[in-house]
Amino acid sequence: MKRCVVVGSLAIGGKAPIRVESMLKTPLSDGDSTFKEMNELVDAGCELVRVAFPDVSLKKNLAECVSRSQIPVMADIHFDHRLAIAAIEAGCAAIRTNPGNMDSRYIRTVVEIAKERGSTIRIGSNSGSVNRKQMEEAKGDKARALFLAVKEQADLLLSSGFDRIILSAKSTSVPITVRANALLAQAYPDLPFHVGITEAGPGMEGIVKGAVGLSLLLSQGIGDTIRVSLTGPSVEEVRVGYAILGALELRHKGIQIISCPLCGRRRVDVTSLLSVIRPHLKGLPDGLKVAVMGCEVNGPREAQEADLGFAGSPHGIIAFSAGRVEAYIPLDKIDEELPKIVEEWKRRRGMSDEL
Incomplete structure (x- = not known):
């Protein structure tokens, strides 16, 4: 050593x-x-x-x-x-x-x-x-x-x-x-x-x-x-x-963002969705994986390792965790519903609002 x-x-x-x-x-x-x-x-x-x-x-x-x-x-x-x-x-x-x-x-x-x-x-x-x-x-x-x-x-x-x-x-x-x-x-x-x-x-x-x-x-x-x-x-x-x-998975500071490179299947503008989601992710533990995907193919299926994820769907956004869909959010309700989903996710895992 x-x-x-x-x-x-x-x-x-x-x-x-x-x-x-x-x-x-x-x-x-x-x-x-x-x-x-x-x-x-x-x-x-x-x-x-x-x-x-x-x-x-x-x-x-x-x-x-x-x-x-x-x-x-x-x-x-x-x-x-x-x-x-x-x-x-x-x-x-x-x-x-x-x-x-x-x-x-x-x-x-x-x-x-x-x-x-x-x-x-x-x-x-x-x-x-x-x-x-x-x-x-x-x-x-x-x-x-x-x-x-x-x-x-x-x-x-x-x-x-x-x-x-x-x-x-x-x-x-x-x-x-x-x-x-x-x-x-x-x-x-x-x-x-x-x-x-x-x-x-x-x-x-x-x-x-x-x-x-x-x-x-x-x-x-x-x-x-x-x-x-x-x-x-x-x-x-x-x-x-x-x-x-x-x-390199040697050390983590802050959350890990997983996002797709975009293709013709996308249901939402991933870049815009990222800008909306990021402010609500402050305080999450180092190394936590958060996925932001353009369609239901890349998320939750290809992002099933994500601790918390969001993906475009035919009717808005789906929220998922460990590959399991947990909520559906209409596009016009993202700002209202997203903070609630993140806080509920933290609550279920024993995290305080100060994390």
């Missing part, structure tokens, strides 16, 4: 659930906007936030960020080991160091203060900052260069008696990322991993690339904490992260 590393109060690895994290898009120097973004991330379910720490002059800002955060803060460190030391002194539960641009001669100094303060170190290599020595040793193989970069620093930390370590190797290429992590998983089977596809891109392209890469890694048992790196709001990274974990 993988070792469990505790970052602040957050357990990563071992028997802990796969964690979802993000990184602040707002610079530390913009205090009010930073805290607004952090609160939005917490509301979205983010469990660990990484913060860029490019200059020691921002140490007070970082310390305030840590003190006001409801979740553990990890400082993102590049180039200068003094930034790592300052981040730990500022109270960060963890730091991320980049072995591609951090001089290994100073790592032992960082390790000593991390030991004293109980901080965790994530060794995070990415393909954009692998150095020449690592590329030469890997003979131009980018995946192997990523592996070697992480290995060099991991071995140094372990030989110093430090094991509060999380490993990470990322590339913009899905195949390179997957292969680099497979090599690391063979070399360090007991250490927890942070996984993701770096600089995945905007919108649909970024979501697809991130989902494909994470799915390939997680399906191999590689990954204890994830980030979906999107060009966009950080809260979207968290939402997509949970959606990926839900699709």
